[in-house]
Each structure stands twice: as structure tokens, then as C-alpha cells.
Amino acid sequence: MTPIDYLQFVLAPQVVNGLALGVAVVLVALGLTIIFGMLDVINMSHGEFYAIGAYAALALAAAGIGFWFLLVLVPILMIPLGMAAERLLIRPVFGSKDRHVTTLLVTFGLGLIVEDVLKIIFGANTQRPPTPISGASEIFGIILPNYRLFLILVGAAIVLAVAYVVYRTRLGAMVRAAAFDRNMAASLGVPVSLVYAGTFAFGVGLAGLAGVLLAPIYSVFPTMGRDFILLAFTVVIVGGMGSIWGAVVAGLLLTQVQALASLVISPVWTDPIVFGTMVAFLVFRPQGLFGRLGHA
Amino acid sequence: MLQISALHSHYGLSHVIQGIDIEAAPGEVIGIFGRNGVGKTTLLKTIAGWVKPSQGAIRLGGAALDGLTPDRICHAGVGFVPEDRRIFPGLTVEENLSLGLLQVKGRSSRDEKRAVEGIYDRFHKLGERRHQLGTTLSGGEQQMLAMARVMVGKPRLVLIDEPSEGLAPMIVAEIFAIVRELREQGAIILLVEQNIHEALSVADRFHVVERGQIVFSGEAENAGDRERLLKLIAV
Numbered sequence: 426m427t428p429i430d431y432l433q434f435v436l437a438p439q440v441v442n443g444l445a446l447g448v449a450v451v452l453v454a455l456g457l458t459i460i461f462g463m464l465d466v467i468n469m470s471h472g473e474f475y476a477i478g479a480y481a482a483l484a485l486a487a488a489g490i491g492f493w494f495l496l497v498l499v500p501i502l503m504i505p506l507g508m509a510a511e512r513l514l515i516r517p518v519f520g521s522k523d524r525h526v527t528t529l530l531v532t533f534g535l536g537l538i539v540e541d542v543l544k545i546i547f548g549a550n551t552q553r554p555p556t557p558i559s560g561a562s563e564i565f566g567i568i569l570p571n572y573r574l575f576l577i578l579v580g581a582a583i584v585l586a587v588a589y590v591v592y593r594t595r596l597g598a599m600v601r602a603a604a605f606d607r608n609m610a611a612s613l614g615v616p617v618s619l620v621y622a623g624t625f626a627f628g629v630g631l632a633g634l635a636g637v638l639l640a641p642i643y644s645v646f647p648t649m650g651r652d653f654i655l656l657a658f659t660v661v662i663v664g665g666m667g668s669i670w671g672a673v674v675a676g677l678l679l680t681q682v683q684a685l686a687s688l689v690i691s692p693v694w695t696d697p698i699v700f701g702t703m704v705a706f707l708v709f710r711p712q713g714l715f716g717r718l719g720h721a
Numbered sequence: 722m723l724q725i726s727a728l729h730s731h732y733g734l735s736h737v738i739q740g741i742d743i744e745a746a747p748g749e750v751i752g753i754f755g756r757n758g759v760g761k762t763t764l765l766k767t768i769a770g771w772v773k774p775s776q777g778a779i780r781l782g783g784a785a786l787d788g789l790t791p792d793r794i795c796h797a798g799v800g801f802v803p804e805d806r807r808i809f810p811g812l813t814v815e816e817n818l819s820l821g822l823l824q825v826k827g828r829s830s831r832d833e834k835r836a837v838e839g840i841y842d843r844f845h846k847l848g849e850r851r852h853q854l855g856t857t858l859s860g861g862e863q864q865m866l867a868m869a870r871v872m873v874g875k876p877r878l879v880l881i882d883e884p885s886e887g888l889a890p891m892i893v894a895e896i897f898a899i900v901r902e903l904r905e906q907g908a909i910i911l912l913v914e915q916n917i918h919e920a921l922s923v924a925d926r927f928h929v930v931e932r933g934q935i936v937f938s939g940e941a942e943n944a945g946d947r948e949r950l951l952k953l954i955a956v
Contacts, residue, residue, distance in 0.1 A: 598816040605811070608771045608791060611795065612801040613871075614796055614824040614826075617790075
């Protein structure tokens with residue numbers, strides 16, 4: 426195989442696959458990092474909200490609702506769910522001294538419940554919704570599935586839209602201010618409780634949207650959240666807990682490392698490399714690549 | 722009218738504010754003096770809702786503030802400039818000011834823009850640095866931003882904690898000029914300040930706090946009261 430052939434048929438497809446996976450991970454990590462940055466809550470049920478989004482899409486598609494409408498409908502339906510979870514489970518323990526541990530355990534418990542409920546309602550079998558965009562395109566001699574290209578473009582658009590809201594609007598300034606100093610923000614009139622609930626719900630909505638987008642590629646099954654959530658947590662830690670750009674950079678970098686490393690070493694070593702990176706960051710650079718939401 | 726009566730508050734088991742009564746009319750500046758750790762800052766934090774009062778009442782214009790959340794207290798017309806300024810890192814000068822606009826509900830975007838432009842006309846340096854991160858400003862400029870952030874909401878009661886701390890004399894004079902402006906606009910001002918000389922130049926009355934209680938109250942213009950004040954707070 427010539428170097429050009431290697432580049433065209435081995436390296437480039439691997440990079441694009443890594444990019445598609447990276448976008449998928451960033452989509453899941455985005456909600457997670459916003460919730461952490463804002464509320465200081467490690468939402469262990471985030472993966473299950475992602476699964477709920479995927480199952481909701483599956484059920485609504487079976488009822489005849491088209492994929493394009495689902496992209497809007499499912500996140501909207503997820504928002505009251507997120508609001509309810511924040512109000513009923515997070516807020517009552519938010520003021521406790523052991524908030525970090527308590528919210529972590531509460532959301533972990535919620536995740537287990539959701540997983541079982543999904544099993545009861547939909548069964549344990551894997552289901553695969555039809556791919557809404559079929560076919561493949563040839564770009565510079567590389568064959569790429571159209572849906573993966575669509576995912577990359579839509580993922581980039583979502584990240585830019587979220588970053589715009591968080592960093593360029595007054596709503597975003599309220600979120601960042603409340604993330605840094607809730608008392609001062611409240612003393613300027615920011616409705617902190619509403620902002621917290623809204624941010625949690627927004628994060629849950631993003632998880633739901635990720636579920637709709639990723640279901641055609643990664644299939645739908647009750648434990649689907651677990652697969653992504655570990656990588657998403659790694660991305661959040663390496664990127665900087667609460668940093669949107671950190672999640673993007675870390676998500677794309679780590680998935681490229683995963684994709685390219687499997688070309689030169691056994692794929693079983695890619696996960697230890699990725700999670701080892703997370704451990705190294707926790708020990709040597711706990712603030713991650715970027716700072717936290719609301720911090721300079 | 723501000724009416725604080727029999728106010729108590731705790732930090733955990735520590736009984737910090739132990740029955741404070743203060744009354745103030747619109748346009749009055751009340752100095753709150755005392756040594757470190759006597760409860761002056763806690764008093765302001767209790768009024769602002771950062772610390773929940775355990776007993777007593779706080780009323781502004783007849784409306785009860787005690788027990789409300791800080792955002793509701795803010796919407797009732799209370800502005801707070803805390804000791805360490807609390808400028809939000811990661812937010813520009815303009816974004817910090819835009820949050821100050823939230824103090825007033827239902828203002829049109831044109832009115833909001835006018836209010837911010839008014840602040841930039843008053844504080845030229847803030848205008849010049851509107852796109853700069855608030856925390857990259859000098860200490861004096863940060864203090865001005867903290868005060869401007871509250872001024873933009875035109876509060877009826879302004880709580881100001883140690884505004885001159887760590888600032889050069891020229892900046893301190895500017896800060897106290899802002900306090901006078903707020904007073905002229907009809908705001909009630911509770912001013913906690915270690916720089917007694919400057920504070921008395923702007924205050925109408927003052928209270929001396931010791932161990933969470935007011936131990937002496939006086940008129941800023943009264944030479945006898947001033948003398949007594951200096952004796953009480955002399956270390």
C-alpha cells in the first residue's frame with residue numbers, strides 16, 4: 426500500500442469516523458459540562474436522559490412523527506422532565522453540606538431507576554431506528570456516510586448555538602454570573618433558582634437531542650447511556666469542568682486519539698489511554714484544559 | 722423609609738447580629754462604624770438576604786424584606802456593593818452592567834441602553850473599557866464598576882461595604898463623590914467604612930457597632946458625637 430493509499434483508505438476514514446464520534450461525545454458532554462459548571466452537580470443520570478431522548482424518538486417515530494420534527498420535539502419534551510428532576514431531586518439536597526456526594530448519589534439512583542423503567546417499557550433488546558439520511562458521498566476520494574457528515578455539521582451548529590447563548594447573550598451572562606457567585610448575581614436581580622432549574626433542564630434537553638441524533642448510528646438499548654457517559658465524563662474533566670470550548674476541544678482530541686491509536690496499537694488499549702489521560706488531568710491539572718464556566 | 726427593628730442573625734452557632742434597630746429616610750447616608758469582626762458586614766449581608774435573619778424585621782417603604790431571597794430583595798429596591806466588589810470573572814464591563822439592569826423589571830431595551838450610556842457618560846473609563854473583562858480593571862475602576870452596576874438599577878436603598886479599602890486617595894474621593902450623587906438621587910445609603918474621616922464627610926448620621934449591637938448613635942455634624950465615635954473605635 427502506497428502512502429497515498431494509506432492516507433486515503435486508512436487514515437482519512439479513521440479521522441472522519443473519529444470526528445463523528447467526537448461530535449457525538451461532545452453533544453452528550455455539552456449538557457453534562459453546563460450542568461456541572463453551573464450547578465456544581467455531577468449528573469450521573471445524564472446518560473439515561475440521553476437514552477430517554479433516543480427512546481422518545483423511537484416511540485414517536487413509530488407513531489408516525491418524522492425525524493426532522495423529532496429533532497425539535499424531543500428536546501422540548503425533555504425540558505419539563507429536567508425541570509422536574511431539578512425541582513424534586515436536586516434542589517431539596519442542594520443546600521446540604523455534602524451536596525457533591527448527595528447529588529451524585531441521587532442522580533446515580535435516578536439513572537438506575539430510569540434504566541430499569543426503560544427495560545420494562547421497551548424491553549432489553551437493541552433497536553435500531555432507520556437512518557434518516559442514507560447513502561454516502563465521496564470527498565477527495567474518501568467514501569463517507571451522509572448521515573455522519575450531517576451529524577458533524579449539525580453537531581458543530583449546536584455547539585456554536587449553545588456557545589453563542591452562553592457567551593454572547595444576557596441570558597448567558599446571567600448563567601455565568603450565577604455559576605461564579607450566586608449571591609452577587611441574585612443581588613443584581615438574577616432569578617438564580619430559575620436559572621439553575623433552566624440550566625439543568627437545558628442540559629437534559631441537550632442530552633435528549635443527542636439521543637435523537639445518535640440513535641441511528643449507535644442503536645437504542647436501555648444501557649446505552651453508560652457507553653457514552655464514561656467518555657463524556659472524561660471529556661468534561663479533561664476540557665475543564667463547565668467549559669463549553671473545553672468539552673469541544675477535549676471531545677475531538679480524545680476521540681481522535683482513540684481512532685488513530687487503534688491503527689498502531691491493539692484497540693483494547695485505546696480506552697486505558699483515554700481514561701489514563703483523565704486520571705492524569707485530575708492529578709496534575711484538575712482545572713482541565715480550560716477554566717470553569719463563569720471563571721475567566 | 723428604611724426600618725430595621727430588633728434584627729438578629731447567626732453564622733452557624735455564632736450569634737453575630739444581636740438586636741439592631743436602624744431607621745433612615747430617603748436621601749440619608751448612615752455610617753456604620755466599628756472594629757473588625759463586630760458584625761457590620763453581616764448586617765449588610767442580612768439586609769441583602771445573603772444571611773437569613775433569625776429574628777426581627779426589615780422594611781423598606783413599608784414592604785417587608787426579611788426572609789426574602791436576594792433577588793426579590795433586589796427587586797424591592799435594594800442595591801448591594803459588597804466589600805470585595807464581586808466583579809464576575811469572565812464577564813466584560815458591559816456584561817457586568819447588563820446584569821445590573823435586571824434590578825428593574827419591565828424596562829424597555831431603549832431605556833436600558835440609555836441607562837448604560839448614562840453610566841458610560843458618568844464613568845468614562847468604564848465606557849472606554851466596556852469590552853474588557855471586569856476583573857482586568859484596576860482596583861479603583863472595579864470599585865466604580867461595582868457601584869455603577871448598582872446605580873444603573875436606581876435602587877432606593879444602597880448598601881456599601883468598605884468602598885475605599887485599598888484604593889488611592891484620589892480614587893477614594895471619586896468613590897465618595899458617587900455616594901453623594903446617590904444621596905442626591907434620593908437613595909438611602911448604609912455605608913460601612915473604616916475611613917472614618919471620609920465617611921463622616923458624606924454621612925448624615927452614624928451608628929457604632931460592637932459585638933452585634935449598636936452601642937452609640939450620633940450626628941455626623943455634631944462635634945461631640947464625632948469625638949465620642951473616635952474614642953469608641955480607637956484601637
